[in-house]
């Protein structure tokens with residue numbers, strides 16, 4: 001079960017910030033760099049000794065932060081270690097309305113140190129690079145960490161191959177010049193800069209197929225981009241190219257907002273199965289059509305974060321490279337000590353922060369019960385999402401939904417959904433209050 005470091009994982013780890021080599025002898029032989037000990041990262045990390053059963057969590061996003069807090073609350077004897085490759089947390093939810101200057105960057109940004117101190121767990125700013133499930137050891141760029149339980153909550157990565165981008169040069173060019181803005185603060189900042197400096201013409205935005213992160217957010221971003229262009233009074237069009245047959249969620253509301261507020265700005269195209277992007281000619285190509293653009297934000301389909309595959313956990317049958325897990329208990333089918341949660345999960349729940357938070361509270365109970373030799377009943381996560389459609393003041397729509405499991409179909413479906421597609425200033429404020437409440441839950445005791 002031990003995942004060996006190969007050339008690919010080495011290169012990926014290097015990109016993630018590992019500063020020295022630790023790979024195979026052939027790689028070391030080819031490298032002009034000084035030869036390092038191959039076990040550089042597998043010697044134990046210099047961190048305080050475990051004071052109880054150690055639960056290591058990879059990923060300090062909405063899922064990992066919530067798990068760390070509630071594992072400790074449910075079972076104070078747990079020694080919880082949360083690790084993230086980022087030095088601070090910047091929220092994706094509400095980032096679209098931040099782009100349109102409705103809130104500050106401070107509103108979105110929070111300290112891992114505060115979260116760890118307030119909730120009595122360890123936080124390490126490091127990257128997980130290797131997993132040894134036999135030895136129950138996670139290797140990080142700080143060294144190895146032994147665990148009793150491991151939770152992988154690393155979020156998503158983009159899958160450019162599913163829009164016909166096979167060449168690494170093209171993928172890199174897209175990441176740099178046409179970022180998706182659904183995974184990192186740098187991407188979000190680059191996009192805000194683009195929106196406020198766009199000279200006019202056509203800005204293309206794409207909506208991926210499959211179960212992508214935050215169903216409503218690409219449509220919300222189209223509204224915010226259009227609102228910015230309207231406020232700046234420039235001649236610009238937002239060309240929203242959707243790989244799906246229609247708007248995936250809050251469809252009536254978004255259609256109404258597009259036609260009521262942004263009729264000359266937003267052009268919506270559906271069923272656009274993107275087959276490739278010609279960066280030189282600035283064209284997005286589908287099977288039948290070709291769309292020209294002056295600038296573009298390309299959101300490709302998503303997959304479970306790459307470490308799920310690198311650790312040898314991806315299910316070959318899964319289009320989004322998700323792990324084979326128990327759908328109710330979240331652990332790997334062949335390992336009750338390793339769990340996968342949040343947007344990396346294999347269940348088809350909405351990839352949203354509220355889903356990740358409510359699910360993590362439940363999984364914290366599952367792990368605590370497992371450690372005590374018990375089991376608990378399955379509980380549905382709760383999805384909640386606010387979408388801004390208009391600014392100054394912010395006006396939003398909302399949805400709340402749960403899930404049930406259909407025994408016949410052997411799959412999950414929405415249950416008890418409540419959609420408010422009539423946007424209002426009150427819902428705009430409620431969305432901000434929701435986000436503040438979530439940050440409070442994740443960062444304070």
Ligand SMILES: Cc1cc2nc3c(=O)[nH]c(=O)nc-3n(C[C@H](O)[C@H](O)[C@H](O)COP(=O)(O)OP(=O)(O)OC[C@H]3O[C@@H](n4cnc5c(N)ncnc54)[C@H](O)[C@@H]3O)c2cc1C
Pocket residue numbers: 058059060061062063064083084085086091092093094095096126127128129153154155156181182183213214217305307341342343344351352353354355356384385386387
């Ligand atoms: C524009 C936008 C708007 C959104 N709006 C909403 C909304 O209104 N409501 C809502 O509920 N959700 C919303 N979402 C979705 C929400 O942001 C995600 O669903 C949520 O972040 C998922 O949480 P997660 O913990 O699974 O992943 P993340 O929050 O992405 O956290 C994963 C963490 O893992 C870390 N990581 C990955 N690999 C490693 C590694 N090898 N070593 C160490 N660390 C690692 C990453 O650095 C990251 O911090 C929105 C998203 C976007 C982009």
